[in-house]
Structures are given as C-alpha cells and as structure tokens.
C-alpha cells in the first residue's frame with residue numbers, strides 16, 4: 001500500500017536538502033521584501049539564502065516583476081546578476097517584468113531589463129547558430145517532404161496525437177496541413193491554418209501597403225500608372241532602371257498586389273504551401289501577369305537551387321520576407337543571405353514583417369534591437385518607421401469554429417468536444433497586442449557601402 005509521497009527534496013547551495021514548500025516560501029518572502037523596498041532582507045535572501053528569483057506568486061509575479069514595479073534598478077541588477085531571475089517570464093496577464101516597468105514609467109528599470117533581454121537573445125542566437133546546422137538540414141527535409149509529396153494526410157494520420165507538432169510553430173507541420181481562406185465577421189479576408197490560427201489577416205493590409213511604398217517609392221514611384229511592356233521597353237533602351245522584386249510568403253497576396261502597382265520588371269514569389277498556391281491560382285496570379293513568377297517551394301529550397309545553379313542569380317532591388325510558423329532563428333538565417341540576394345543598386349531595399357514578440361512591449365523592443373544588430377553585422381542599416389494599427393478589432397482574429405482538421409481552434413470547447421455558442425470577440429487569440437506594443441514598426445534596410 002502506498003503512503004503519501006514525501007515532500008520533494010532539493011539541494012540548496014550549502015548541500016543541505018530543502019523541501020519544495022520551503023523553497024516557494026523563501027521565494028515569496030523575497031517578492032514581499034522587494035515590494036517593501038527592504039534592501040537588507042533582499043540581499044540576505046538572494047546572497048545568503050539563495051532564494052529562487054524565478055518562482056511566481058499567485059498573480060504570476062516573480063521578484064523581478066516586483067522590482068520592476070518599485071523601479072529599483074539596484075534590486076533588478078542583484079536579482080539578475082547574483083540571483084537566478086529570468087527576464088522574460090510573463091505574469092498571469094502576459095506581462096514581463098519589463099512591461100510592468102514600462103507601464104509604471106520606471107524608465108531606468110525598463111532600460112536595465114531591455115539590456116538584459118538583448119544580451120540574452122544575442123547569446124541565444126550565437127548558441128542556436130552553433131547548434132543549428134544538423135537540425136535545420138533535418139527540418140528542411142521534413143518541409144520538402146510535406147510540400148513536394150503532398151503528404152498532409154499521411155503525416156496527420158500516422159503520427160500519434162500526443163507527438164503532433166503545432167501548425168503555428170513547426171514549419172513542416174504547417175506545410176503538410178490544410179488551410180481555409182475565408183472572411184471574419186468584420187468582412188476581413190483571413191487565412192486560417194488547421195488549428196484555426198490566423199496565417200494572414202486582412203487587417204495587415206495597411207502594413208503591407210506602407211511596406212511596398214517604403215520599398216519602392218524613393219526610386220520607382222514613376223512606374224505607377226504605366227504599362228509593364230512600355231516600362232520594359234524603356235529599360236531595354238537604357239532609359240530607366242529595371243525593378244526586380246522578390247517576396248517570400250504569398251499569404252493572401254496583399255503585399256504582392258501593392259508591389260504590382262510599380263509593375264516590376266521581374267516579380268518572384270516564393271511560396272511552398274499547396275493551398276496558398278491554389279488560392280493564388282484561383283485569383284488569377286498564374287494567368288498572364290507580366291514579370292510574375294512563382295517558385296513553388298520553401299525559401300531554403302530556393303537557396304539550395306540557387307547554389308546548385310537551378311535558379312538564376314538575379315540581384316533583387318526589393319526583397320520582402322513574411323513566412324509563417326518559422327522562428328527568429330530562420331529569419332536570422334535569411335538575413336545572412338541578403339548580401340548575395342540584393343542588387344548592387346543604391347536603391348535596393350529589404351524589409352520583413354516585424355511581429356516578433358508583439359504581445360509584450362519589452363519583447364517587441366528586444367527583437368527590434370536584436371534584429372537591427374544582426375542586420376548591422378552583415379552590413380545592412382535599418383530605418384524604422386511606425387504604422388498605426390490600433391483601430392477597433394485590429395490585431396485579433398476571430399476563430400471560425402473549426403480548423404481544417406475538424407477541431408475547435410479555441411480553448412472553449414466542452415470536455416467532450418461539443419461546441420459552445422460564441423459571442424463576438426469571444427475565443428479570439430491575439431498575437432498582436434496594440435495595448436502593449438502600440439504602433440507597428442516597419443523596418444527598411446539597405447546595404448551600407
């Protein structure tokens with residue numbers, strides 16, 4: 001017969017066992033001491049008692065959240081440098097310590113947490129890059145299999161439920177899953193993945209329009225309203241510069257529609273998803289659009305084909321990157337290829353969709369800085385401009401009830417899977433929190449001479 005399990009024993013710094021309850025109690029005392037501004041006790045708990053700085057209280061706060069709230073830079077430094085505080089832990093409302101400091105106007109505390117986030121993410125990128133070559137090869141092959149062999153059903157049927165990866169965070173899983181193209185209740189077009197996550201939403205149209213303009217208007221504005229063949233004739237006669245653009249990730253074709261306003265000489269669209277390609281086909285993108293060509297595969301496959309001589313080196317004047325279910329490490333890897341992809345024209349520009357960490361002010365600031373630093377490392381200077389996205393309903397998608405795998409997207413099903421009635425706004429997931437982030441930051445990058 002079994003008796004009640006003994007308390008979990010862990011080993012403290014003095015090697016004496018401490019039980020879990022004691023450890024939690026110590027961490028909660030630390031949070032209180034930080035809130036009370038009790039410097040002496042905070043130091044004792046961190047330096048001598050080795051209280052865990054990452055343990056969360058009932059509202060999800062760690063000692064770092066408490067220090068961000070009081071604005072004590074001294075406590076923040078102590079918790080990060082002498083304790084084991086983690087800068088990115090969100091509380092129950094999704095706020096990191098940095099978000100608390102920002103909302104309290106504790107500027108010095110915010111700066112300290114931002115610097116910690118940037119340091120940690122730069123280090124993480126170095127470690128990921130060092131470990132990635134084997135993983136990315138394997139991942140890429142998975143993606144290729146999903147796309148070229150159209151194995152969506154085979155993949156989803158053969159893999160046990162508990163081992164399935166999410167369509168939102170695993171590219172191969174996404175590429176092997178089915179998509180739905182529909183409209184939300186506000187009439188905005190949306191593309192949903194098999195779990196009901198928004199792949200692309202009409203509300204991003206303003207961002208896409210502003211991006212296409214920023215990329216093209218300085219050097220190619222006079223192409224608007226002209227005919228493609230007239231423009232190409234003028235290019236052939238040496239009277240004007242050609243415009244060659246590449247877009248990675250078609251989605252709803254929004255940015256491609258705006259890029260078409262400049263009648264690019266060449267317009268390459270890299271898109272691997274069979275359902276997106278079918279959507280593009282049904283919207284006339286494969287019919288006689290001068291200069292437009294689709295590469296039907298992932299950008300990693302495209303780069304391999306480029307290296308193998310199966311694709312021609314072009315020298316693109318505009319490159320845009322906006323994929324789905326990839327990670328910052330993938331975007332970072334794409335950055336490295338830009339010196340080879342961009343043309344030598346002083347007008348050549350690169351941009352990407354910057355939704356990185358867009359549910360937190362701190363994370364958004366960290367990724368703005370980290371991406372700019374990584375671009376600078378490969379010789380690209382970045383200018384940021386802001387785009388307003390804050391109208392009502394923006395930044396959300398409305399779950400439509402079922403993903404393409406027949407499962408409910410939201411968390412609001414009954415245990416037996418029965419669907420509950422939904423009111424407007426209910427069950428909406430956010431990946432953009434305008435209350436936290438404010439305006440969208442549009443990056444525009446150019447190669448420095």
Ligand SMILES: C[S@@+](CC[C@H](N)C(=O)[O-])C[C@H]1O[C@@H](n2cnc3c(N)ncnc32)[C@H](O)[C@@H]1O
Nearest residue numbers: 249250251252253254255273298299322323324
């Ligand atoms: C957010 S949508 C792009 C939306 C687009 N910017 C627009 O204006 O409509 C992302 C697209 O990237 C595609 N995608 C996902 N993984 C990709 C990959 N590895 N290489 C290229 N495209 C990819 C998806 O199929 C999807 O069409």
